[in-house]
Amino acid sequence: MQIELNFASDKAIYTQLYEAIILAIAKGEIHVGDALPPVRTLAEEIGINLHTVNKAYGLLKDAGYVTMDRRKDTTVSALPVASNTMQLSTLQSDLELLAAKSHLMGFSEEDFLSYCSNYFKQFKGV
């Protein structure tokens, strides 16, 4: 998988990593059971603190996207990801905010759903 990070962005690097890996899993660029690069390797390759990578991997683990096995490998979890009530509620409020922003920018309901549909098409088969 290819991850693009932007060091000039306001978004923290650990958030960018977290979101990029979720997208990569959804698009099938990395598959269930595949291992993510080791924390130290990824941190050295990018040139960021180990804690930044640890934080991103930690968030992915808490959300259920990855699991850490006995050998300390981080692997992609089976899909669909097991989610709890709090995660679903967070997802819904994120969606509400996104819908609100789209509406205020002049998107119609059809436009919004069309965008969503296109993204789901990319994720099909995963």
Place this chain on the structure above:
Amino acid sequence: MNMTLWITLFTYVLIYITFTYSQKLSPLHCYFGVYMPDTFAKSSEGKSIFKSFLIHSTFAFFVTLTISCILIFTNHFTSGLLILFILVQLILYFAFYIVAHKKVRTFKMTLSSPQNISAKFVIDTDFVAQKIHLRNRYFYLYLVPLMINILTGIYLFDNYKHLPELIPTHWNYLGQADHWSTKSIWSVASIVLFQLLFTVLMAFCSRSQWNARSKGNQNSEAFKNGHLKYLKVVSLSFYILTLFFVSFMVFNAYALVTGTNLNVFVTLLMSVFPFACIIWLLYAYFKYERPSLHATKDSTQYLPEDNDQYWLLGSLYHNPNDPALFVEKRYGLGWTMNIGTPLGKLIAIITLIVLIITLGTAIFTSVPL
């Protein structure tokens, strides 16, 4: 005397060429240790700074060479003086480099948009996994020199009792013993220790350069292929050099035990082979690495070492937030250590201590040449 002249001349010329042409081997965007647009080298200001540096360095080269030749021809030249002159040259070349570095920095402050550092970084995790796999493969090969090491130790230990009280500990370029010491565990074990030290250092360096970052964009197949080819040549040359050195020490051990001379052909090969490796590495750099970096020079990655703030005089890299131990040098070819990391600090301190002790000893135990 003639041999002294040739060795001195050869050494001085090698140092002079390496130092003055380091800028041509420096990474993209680096000019005398300062991050600059890659067009700066060809600009009138850039050319003028290089010309000035070259004139100063060449003058220093001819002055030290002339003084050395006078001392050689009047039979006053010693090994201590040779080392001293080499040190003086290195200090002078570095001083001229600092002058050039400061000129570039001053000029950079006059630029309206001084830095054009890319803010993006693309990582290809399959490429990273491939590097790790190859890194481990080359690392396990070092079990072979380690085995030779152990066998040499056993051979010396077995024969220790039969050794004479005065044992040869150094052989000249003709393979003849030219220095003896009284037999002791240390003087005999030093052969095995040198083998071990060399093996460990080379294995560590070989492993480290697979972990080192590169400026090339990981989106580009041209970059990835070229870079991997280059790293393979580096690993292979380090490994073959290790095997050579460890085997050479086996010949030393045999000469020590049997009291015979070293084979002249072997000593010649040992002198020549490291240079052959250097040529091979330079060839691989220009054939694989340089073109692979140029393939993506318009879309280079953001690297923390692109920030001037982490560099001392464009030579020492200090960035505690960067976990990498090795980063690419800004001036010349190769890698330098990140002295912001705990291991980097430790290695730097140990190196400095070893340097002071060995140089001090060499100068104070000077012999006429």
